[in-house]
Amino acid sequence: MDKKKKVLISFDTVRPGFEELVEWADMTRRPEGESFTREEMMEIGAQYDALATQFTFPVDRELIDAFPNIKLIANYGVGYNNIDVAYAHSKGITVTNTPRAVIQPTAELTMGLLLSCSRKIAMWDRHMRRTKSSSKSLSDSSGMATNLCGKTIGIIGYGNIGRAVGHMAQAFGMTVLYNKRHQLDAATEQELGVTYADLDKIFTECDVVSLHTPYNEDSHHLVSASRLAQMKRSAILINAARGAVVDEAALVHALQTGEIAAAGLDVFEHSDNPLPELYEMEQVTMTPHVGTQTYEARVAMAQELCNCIIGYFEGDRPISIVK
Ligand SMILES: NC(=O)c1ccc[n+]([C@@H]2O[C@H](COP(=O)([O-])OP(=O)(O)OC[C@H]3O[C@@H](n4cnc5c(N)ncnc54)[C@H](O)[C@@H]3O)[C@@H](O)[C@H]2O)c1
Numbered sequence: 001m002d003k004k005k006k007v008l009i010s011f012d013t014v015r016p017g018f019e020e021l022v023e024w025a026d027m028t029r030r031p032e033g034e035s036f037t038r039e040e041m042m043e044i045g046a047q048y049d050a051l052a053t054q055f056t057f058p059v060d061r062e063l064i065d066a067f068p069n070i071k072l073i074a075n076y077g078v079g080y081n082n083i084d085v086a087y088a089h090s091k092g093i094t095v096t097n098t099p100r101a102v103i104q105p106t107a108e109l110t111m112g113l114l115l116s117c118s119r120k121i122a123m124w125d126r127h128m129r130r131t132k133s134s135s136k137s138l139s140d141s142s143g144m145a146t147n148l149c150g151k152t153i154g155i156i157g158y159g160n161i162g163r164a165v166g167h168m169a170q171a172f173g174m175t176v177l178y179n180k181r182h183q184l185d186a187a188t189e190q191e192l193g194v195t196y197a198d199l200d201k202i203f204t205e206c207d208v209v210s211l212h213t214p215y216n217e218d219s220h221h222l223v224s225a226s227r228l229a230q231m232k233r234s235a236i237l238i239n240a241a242r243g244a245v246v247d248e249a250a251l252v253h254a255l256q257t258g259e260i261a262a263a264g265l266d267v268f269e270h271s272d273n274p275l276p277e278l279y280e281m282e283q284v285t286m287t288p289h290v291g292t293q294t295y296e297a298r299v300a301m302a303q304e305l306c307n308c309i310i311g312y313f314e315g316d317r318p319i320s321i322v323k
């Protein structure tokens with residue numbers, strides 16, 4: 001029998017979901033609650049056939065070179081901007097990701113951020129804790145929220161997650177405009193009940209703009225100072241994609257000057273360091289990149305990751321390969 005493939009699971013996550021891989025591979029991982037450091041990975045990399053990694057680990061040239069025998073980099077997550085894919089491909093290494101498991105949880109978090117902004121849920125929560133009171137004024141306009149029903153959402157990046165968000169927004173009575181690289185055919189648009197719009201139309205006409213593009217050269221600072229200036233003063237911006245899709249300094253300015261009304265952010269331009277002004281703004285709801293942080297999603301992502309690893313080496317099932 002062939003020797004088992006050696007697989008390094010570099011990050012920490014739930015244990016359920018890895019059962020098949022535990023049987024199939026010679027798998028290395030740290031005890032629950034611990035990850036490998038970059039330095040440790042560089043030191044032990046040469047013995048592995050596959051590296052499983054995750055968003056917070058930059059898989060750059062130097063790290064890839066420290067794994068001279070790997071055939072596969074399997075990302076735990078759909079977004080792979082942490083990986084130098086072109087360099088991996090140049091070395092004949094395949095890259096995979098986990099697109100399916102992340103769709104629903106990320107769309108649900110997006111709607112949570114949107115509801116928090118439109119109904120000021122986080123603001124009221126902070127207010128009640130601060131004042132130890134549930135009193136409010138029925139006429140104070142600063143406390144007034146806004147309905148979602150009857151409003152228009154513009155979804156930029158209408159892929160798997162964007163579509164799920166659109167579907168949920170429709171259930172709230174919203175009209176959906178979308179933008180993506182290639183417009184859908186008319187029959188699909190009709191079936192989904194959505195309308196294509198260019199970015200000018202989305203930024204000028206929508207009550208909510210929700211971002212769901214991957215992060216790449218094209219989407220860097222897609223939401224710039226000039227785009228923010230196009231938005232309605234009552235508009236809400238939601239970002240559960242990648243932080244640098246938004247020019248964060250420009251966003252702070254737009255919120256400070258009332259150019260837009262509110263923002264719901266799961267991701268930040270400098271990952272773990274949101275600009276300090278954001279912490280002071282009542283009209284901002286923030287979460288620390290938790291779009292996929294549900295138990296069900298973590299287990300399903302683990303299963304999808306393991307399928308990719310086993311499927312790549314066995315060739316016995318479909319896997320999601322990053323092109
Ligand atoms: N916050 C989180 O925890 C979390 C979770 C999952 C995914 N994400 C992010 O969300 C992104 C989208 O995920 P997905 O599964 O929907 O991907 P997807 O590939 O299914 O969809 C991406 C869509 O964006 C479009 N697109 C690409 N570049 C664009 C551009 N410059 N302008 C307009 N449209 C563009 C594509 O045409 C495609 O329709 C991921 O790449 C990841 O970065 C974040």
Ligand SMILES: O=C(O)[C@H](O)[C@H](O)COP(=O)(O)O
Pocket residue numbers: 054055056076077078079080102289290291292293
């Ligand atoms: O792209 C994705 O799928 C998510 O952003 C990814 O799952 C986030 O990974 P985390 O750091 O939350 O594990």
